[in-house]
Amino acid sequence: MNTIITGLQWGDEGKGKIVDYLTEDADVIVRSQGGNNAGHTVIAHGKKYVLHLLPSGILWDGKLNIIGNGVVLDPVGLLAEIEKVEAQGVKVTTDKLFISDRCHIVLPFHKELDVAREAALGDRKIGTTKRGIGPAYADKINRCGFRAADLLRPSYFREQVKHRVSDANQVLAQFDLPQFDAEAMADEVLNAFARLAPHITNVIPLLHKAWKDGKTILFEGAQGSLLDVDFGTYPFVTSSNTTAGGSCTGSGMPPTAIQRVIGVCKAYTTRVGSGPFPTGDEGLSQYLHDLGREFGATTGRPRGCGWLDTVLLRFACMINGVTGLAITNLDGLDEYETLKICTAYDVDGQIVDLPPADREAWDKAVPIYEELPGWQVDTTACRNYDELPANAKAYLTRFAELCGAPVAFVGVGPDRAQTIVVG
Ligand code: IMP
Numbered sequence: 001m002n003t004i005i006t007g008l009q010w011g012d013e014g015k016g017k018i019v020d021y022l023t024e025d026a027d028v029i030v031r032s033q034g035g036n037n038a039g040h041t042v043i044a045h046g047k048k049y050v051l052h053l054l055p056s057g058i059l060w061d062g063k064l065n066i067i068g069n070g071v072v073l074d075p076v077g078l079l080a081e082i083e084k085v086e087a088q089g090v091k092v093t094t095d096k097l098f099i100s101d102r103c104h105i106v107l108p109f110h111k112e113l114d115v116a117r118e119a120a121l122g123d124r125k126i127g128t129t130k131r132g133i134g135p136a137y138a139d140k141i142n143r144c145g146f147r148a149a150d151l152l153r154p155s156y157f158r159e160q161v162k163h164r165v166s167d168a169n170q171v172l173a174q175f176d177l178p179q180f181d182a183e184a185m186a187d188e189v190l191n192a193f194a195r196l197a198p199h200i201t202n203v204i205p206l207l208h209k210a211w212k213d214g215k216t217i218l219f220e221g222a223q224g225s226l227l228d229v230d231f232g233t234y235p236f237v238t239s240s241n242t243t244a245g246g247s248c249t250g251s252g253m254p255p256t257a258i259q260r261v262i263g264v265c266k267a268y269t270t271r272v273g274s275g276p277f278p279t280g281d282e283g284l285s286q287y288l289h290d291l292g293r294e295f296g297a298t299t300g301r302p303r304g305c306g307w308l309d310t311v312l313l314r315f316a317c318m319i320n321g322v323t324g325l326a327i328t329n330l331d332g333l334d335e336y337e338t339l340k341i342c343t344a345y346d347v348d349g350q351i352v353d354l355p356p357a358d359r360e361a362w363d364k365a366v367p368i369y370e371e372l373p374g375w376q377v378d379t380t381a382c383r384n385y386d387e388l389p390a391n392a393k394a395y396l397t398r399f400a401e402l403c404g405a406p407v408a409f410v411g412v413g414p415d416r417a418q419t420i421v422v423g
Contacts, residue, residue, distance in 0.1 A: 007224030014328030016040030029057030032250030034222035069102035070250020127273025236275025263322035324408025
């Protein structure tokens with residue numbers, strides 16, 4: 001069975017843990033969009049790893065890990081990540097990691113452009129991770145980007161990149177930012193790339209062979225559905241298709257290869273960066289931060305926290321075709337007395353149960369809540385559904401009903417063992 005794991009909120013849903021859990025039975029693990037803006041915290045073999053570009057299967061022996069064409073790859077960032085996990089004892093060998101020759105490359109000036117654009121936007125900024133993701137995808141769409149295959153031909157790359165650096169320098173000059181020297185930049189990128197070059201290949205025949213051979217393929221989504229460039233809270237989104245369809249366009253695997261879509265979401269809502277967050281709640285944020293929870297894996301930023309928003313989740317379940325929900329961090333709510341669930345928004349007197357497309361409506365959306373009693377019991381030791389307190393089960397039942405998808409997994413702590421399999 002081939003599975004897509006996709007985030008249903010604004011990223012940070014705890015996908016890394018579910019991916020790690022499902023990786024045990026998978027043969028091939030694929031990243032198909034995003035870049036090192038992602039931060040997947042995985043606790044495996046008793047150690048904590050933070051992965052940005054590497055698929056979670058890298059922590060296992062005998063699995064194929066694929067970075068697909070939909071990913072934007074920062075060679076310097078990936079090299080640093082490989083060195084870090086290798087220092088933790090993980091082997092990143094050419095029989096474990098395969099990188100698509102069609103991946104677009106994040107170049108150093110993309111990061112500068114990202115920072116400059118954010119600064120220019122002032123308080124209208126997106127709140128990006130400053131990893132150059134937007135500018136790299138913009139070059140892809142503008143048809144002036146470089147792909148991994150181009151870096152396999154260093155002299156060609158050196159020659160061609162001069163034009164792109166010269167254009168980027170003109171933009172940087174408008175922001176009074178230092179200019180890039182094309183040669184020095186090419187040196188830096190190609191030096192990092194030398195370590196990656198043996199991993200670069202056409203991954204499509206490899207994936208299709210695995211499919212034909214009946215291997216189990218797992219697509220590891222990054223970010224979340226509400227950050228999808230088409231379906232998210234535009235313009236406060238990332239620059240890729242984070243929803244299930246992106247797993248196909250970002251890997252070269254057809255939709256007919258997929259049997260299951262697991263949508264990962266927290267038992268409440270969080271978001272980093274700017275943009276609408278109707279159910280955001282300062283009291284809940286403070287409570288979770290005081291517990292040491294909800295700080296970003298990539299940037300360390302405290303995440304804004306809020307009540308469960310089923311307007312957003314209902315939509316995310318529809319567009320992803322979710323076959324099962326993986327609800328994480330249930331234990332984060334363990335001590336709360338009364339829990340709120342947002343079932344609809346009131347936008348200027350109109351009740352809507354799906355997210356609006358226009359930006360102004362977001363500013364006006366007032367959540368409509370129903371309240372459920374909390375369970376006020378520590379759930380972290382629960383290992384099966386029946387062990388959960390009755391109020392927690394009632395919360396999960398209502399959760400699934402409002403989202404229109406069944407519960408498949410419930411997370412009650414960071415450890416692999418703290419994952420309850422529901423059906
Ligand atoms: P970018 O992807 O760096 O361009 O950032 C665009 C938006 O996506 C910002 O709001 C980021 O905070 C958010 N974002 C990007 N990657 C992640 C992630 O892995 N988790 C949560 N938010 C993310």
